[in-house]
Amino acid sequence: MKENKNREVKLPFKETKNIVANALKKYVNKSKKDNEVVLKQNSPEKIAEMLNASSIFENGFSNTKELNNFINIYLENTNHLKNPRYMGHQVAVPHDLSGIPDWIHGTINNPSSLYEMGPAGATLEAFMINWMLSQLGWFRGKSLYDFKKLQNNGSGILTHGGSIANMTALSAARSNIAPESWEKGNPKDLVVIGPSTSHYSIVRALSIMGMGKDSFIPVPVDKNEVIITTELENVYTKIKNEGKRVMAVVANACATSTGLFDPIEEMASFCKKNSLWFHVDGAHGAVALLSPVHKLKVKGIEDADSIIWDAHKMLRVPSLCTAVLFKKQEHMWNSFHQKGSYVFHENEVIGMDSMPFTIECTKSALGTKLFWS
Amino acid sequence: MKENKNREVKLPFKETKNIVANALKKYVNKSKKDNEVVLKQNSPEKIAEMLNASSIFENGFSNTKELNNFINIYLENTNHLKNPRYMGHQVAVPHDLSGIPDWIHGTINNPSSLYEMGPAGATLEAFMINWMLSQLGWFRGKSLYDFKKLQNNGSGILTHGGSIANMTALSAARSNIAPESWEKGNPKDLVVIGPSTSHYSIVRALSIMGMGKDSFIPVPVDKNEVIITTELENVYTKIKNEGKRVMAVVANACATSTGLFDPIEEMASFCKKNSLWFHVDGAHGAVALLSPVHKLKVKGIEDADSIIWDAHKMLRVPSLCTAVLFKKQEHMWNSFHQKGSYVFHENEVIGMDSMPFTIECTKSALGTKLFWS
Numbered sequence: 001m002k003e004n005k006n007r008e009v010k011l012p013f014k015e016t017k018n019i020v021a022n023a024l025k026k027y028v029n030k031s032k033k034d035n036e037v038v039l040k041q042n043s044p045e046k047i048a049e050m051l052n053a054s055s056i057f058e059n060g061f062s063n064t065k066e067l068n069n070f071i072n073i074y075l076e077n078t079n080h081l082k083n084p085r086y087m088g089h090q091v092a093v094p095h096d097l098s099g100i101p102d103w104i105h106g107t108i109n110n111p112s113s114l115y116e117m118g119p120a121g122a123t124l125e126a127f128m129i130n131w132m133l134s135q136l137g138w139f140r141g142k143s144l145y146d147f148k149k150l151q152n153n154g155s156g157i158l159t160h161g162g163s164i165a166n167m168t169a170l171s172a173a174r175s176n177i178a179p180e181s182w183e184k185g186n187p188k189d190l191v192v193i194g195p196s197t198s199h200y201s202i203v204r205a206l207s208i209m210g211m212g213k214d215s216f217i218p219v220p221v222d223k224n225e226v227i228i229t230t231e232l233e234n235v236y237t238k239i240k241n242e243g244k245r246v247m248a249v250v251a252n253a254c255a256t257s258t259g260l261f262d263p264i265e266e267m268a269s270f271c272k273k274n275s276l277w278f279h280v281d282g283a284h285g286a287v288a289l290l291s292p293v294h295k296l297k298v299k300g301i302e303d304a305d306s307i308i309w310d311a312h313k314m315l316r317v318p319s320l321c322t323a324v325l326f327k328k329q330e331h332m333w334n335s336f337h338q339k340g341s342y343v344f345h346e347n348e349v350i351g352m353d354s355m356p357f358t359i360e361c362t363k364s365a366l367g368t369k370l371f372w373s
Numbered sequence: 374m375k376e377n378k379n380r381e382v383k384l385p386f387k388e389t390k391n392i393v394a395n396a397l398k399k400y401v402n403k404s405k406k407d408n409e410v411v412l413k414q415n416s417p418e419k420i421a422e423m424l425n426a427s428s429i430f431e432n433g434f435s436n437t438k439e440l441n442n443f444i445n446i447y448l449e450n451t452n453h454l455k456n457p458r459y460m461g462h463q464v465a466v467p468h469d470l471s472g473i474p475d476w477i478h479g480t481i482n483n484p485s486s487l488y489e490m491g492p493a494g495a496t497l498e499a500f501m502i503n504w505m506l507s508q509l510g511w512f513r514g515k516s517l518y519d520f521k522k523l524q525n526n527g528s529g530i531l532t533h534g535g536s537i538a539n540m541t542a543l544s545a546a547r548s549n550i551a552p553e554s555w556e557k558g559n560p561k562d563l564v565v566i567g568p569s570t571s572h573y574s575i576v577r578a579l580s581i582m583g584m585g586k587d588s589f590i591p592v593p594v595d596k597n598e599v600i601i602t603t604e605l606e607n608v609y610t611k612i613k614n615e616g617k618r619v620m621a622v623v624a625n626a627c628a629t630s631t632g633l634f635d636p637i638e639e640m641a642s643f644c645k646k647n648s649l650w651f652h653v654d655g656a657h658g659a660v661a662l663l664s665p666v667h668k669l670k671v672k673g674i675e676d677a678d679s680i681i682w683d684a685h686k687m688l689r690v691p692s693l694c695t696a697v698l699f700k701k702q703e704h705m706w707n708s709f710h711q712k713g714s715y716v717f718h719e720n721e722v723i724g725m726d727s728m729p730f731t732i733e734c735t736k737s738a739l740g741t742k743l744f745w746s
Contacts, residue, residue, distance in 0.1 A: 025386055053744070075481065097386060103473070117462050119417070124421075176572055183585050208540070361573075
């Protein structure tokens with residue numbers, strides 16, 4: 001960078017690795033003690049100064065003292081998620097070794113979006129998707145090593161975060177109802193309905209997708225902020241009478257602010273009855289699938305058309321890592337394709353390249369992070 | 374995961390770290406030798422089996438032998454970017470220590486999109502954005518530690534990859550010409566013009582944004598696949614006569630397949646003359662700004678309205694890390710806002726939270742990766 005020879009690393013791998021490892025280990029142990037500070041509130045100006053950012057950026061780390069100082073100041077000025085008193089935003093409290101797969105990715109830089117650019121990473125992504133699909137009953141293979149696209153299989157993809165994941169699923173829903181929109185642009189009569197407490201990324205996705213915020217029709221919720229199913233019926237009847245088409249019905253599983261689940265099963269059967277696309281925003285709560293006790297909360301989720309599931313929330317994976325899952329695999333293939341009229345042929349061999357199915361072109365090795373955690 | 378006690382980590386941090394560090398070091402050294410294999414072509418089924426993925430996923434790493442085997446098989450089945458004979462896709466050949474900031478992020482999981490969730494990471498992101506802006510002459514602060522929003526300052530944001538970055542810039546362009554679209558949806562008369570050799574993510578972004586592929590009007594290129602400026606004029610006149618409005622003019626800096634730059638300066642003055650938004654896709658080539666020799670190739674880039682710049686290409690940063698930069702800071706604030714009519718007040722204090730300005734809600738600590746590389 002900057003064609004500045006000074007910036008070349010002066011510390012060898014071994015020294016750097018040891019200093020960072022010691023600092024991280026100390027950090028992890030200290031963070032877990034509840035008499036430690038969760039978050040220090042320094043200004044960015046002060047942090048930059050304490051880090052000695054300008055000098056280090058210009059000259060690199062010249063000696064172990066400089067690196068030691070940097071890493072300690074850096075770690076001090078973080079939010080200590082492992083602290084038992086941590087009550088901040090809803091991202092994973094990562095498990096103690098969750099940095100390792102990130103370290104591997106950062107060293108080898110094999111994006112998993114093209115098989116030939118990262119065979120091992122792409123393999124673990126496909127493996128983890130099979131595992132997630134099998135939790136939903138959407139996997140038809142004999143073992144998780146079965147990467148062929150089988151008849152009636154579901155499909156899925158890992159992507160950088162829930163917002164992008166919701167947009168991916170909604171794009172597939174749009175391709176399904178209005179395949180011409182990929183070339184011609186949106187028709188004007190599409191709307192999405194869901195609880196007024198839907199995550200802001202749903203409405204935002206619709207705005208980015210050029211449908212406008214007004215294309216989201218909120219359904220009233222009860223005092224617990226859970227959707228009222230009878231109101232869903234009322235809203236649907238009303239917009240149908242207005243000549244609008246429903247692109248998708250969205251459910252919270254669970255709501256971001258309350259942690260409560262919409263009645264998935266009721267909503268699923270409502271969608272089935274009316275032939276509507278059912279999208280479950282399970283960023284936080286799809287993880288309930290893994291618990292014999294809490295599984296009941298997402299009963300009916302297997303009848304959804306699309307689901308998103310953040311691994312960087314309850315699966316201990318550092319940000320970002322979100323799965324978008326489709327009951328019908330052809331819907332994934334249509335997300336970003338020109339025609340929604342794709343017909344599935346059993347003999348067609350679809351490769352391991354995930355690039356056509358995500359908003360990103362290059363991706364990180366998200367599957368390895370998820371596998372490891 | 375899976376409430377399976379077996380999956381708990383049985384190897385302590387120290388042992389895991391040592392095994393991974395040794396394997397990575399060996400990998401880096403071996404990769405640099407040109408008599409080594411760049412890429413082995415195993416099938417995903419075979420890789421999964423060799424990795425012993427099912428058993429490890431169920432039971433965790435039980436002993437050092439298992440971890441050793443896993444990491445070595447994993448690294449063997451990667452694309453060895455550091456090999457001198459590597460001729461694959463255009464992502465960074467990362468520098469030897471580029472895994473370290475990823476390791477730190479993965480351990481502490483401090484997303485930089487909300488200041489209080491990752492003060493140190495957010496600080497380094499703001500610092501790096503200031504540095505990038507200063508390369509363009511778009512920074513008005515006295516030092517790179519100046520994080521205030523100054524009059525006539527540019528602004529910018531780091532995001533997960535070039536595709537998302539192009540979409541962010543194009544969203545800002547849409548907010549500028551049609552601020553009502555955020556609530557009401559796209560007007561029907563917007564088009565984007567650029568060389569027919571534009572990266573596929575541009576046209577794809579327009580389709581995702583609900584404008585349709587047809588809203589991209591390709592301009593003919595010469596035999597080197599560089600835009601013909603007179604043709605740009607012709608295309609513009611034609612679409613103006615058809616009653617269409619130009620949302621943005623896009624330039625390649627450089628083109629993905631050839632590495633050649635469109636005539637940025639000529640295109641910039643064309644856009645200025647006609648009051649059109651000028652977007653430079655500098656994913657690959659904005660890095661020329663750092664070279665006294667190659668800087669000429671992007672002459673005029675400082676007259677763009679928006680630029681994207683991938684750090685995970687020529688800046689040695691592992692994927693993903695892309696900057697979206699705006700000449701006028703208010704354009705960034707408008708990217709995902711309801712109204713494009715924002716008026717800049719000098720005294721307004723805009724916080725360090727980057728979340729409102731990116732497609733992602735949660736982000737990784739992208740600034741730290743860039744700072745370190």
